[in-house]
Amino acid sequence: xxxxxxxxxxxxxxxxxxxxxxxxxxxxxxxxxxxxxxxxxxxxxxxxxxxxxxxxxxxxxxxxxx
Numbered sequence: 001x002x003x004x005x006x007x008x009x010x011x012x013x014x015x016x017x018x019x020x021x022x023x024x025x026x027x028x029x030x031x032x033x034x035x036x037x038x039x040x041x042x043x044x045x046x047x048x049x050x051x052x053x054x055x056x057x058x059x060x061x062x063x064x065x066x
Contacts, residue, residue, distance in 0.1 A: 013064070025062070026055060035061055 007013070012020035014031025025032060039058035 025064075026058065032062060 010019045012018060012024055012029055012031065014020075014025070014029050017030075018024055018028075026036070029036075036058055039061055040054045
């Protein structure tokens with residue numbers, strides 16, 4: 001699992017490639033692709049736009065907001 005701590009860096013904790021935004025983590029980040037696929041299915045980019053329950057479950061799985 002990834003670090004839950006707050007950091008001064010804007011980079012994504014999972015991939016360290018780009019800024020950590022909600023859009024990046026929920027739809028684009030390769031660092032959480034496995035968890036995203038498990039929670040949202042193989043077509044996560046499409047499903048995420050209409051699956052609020054899945055998005056919330058995915059966010060809870062990452063435990064970054066605790």
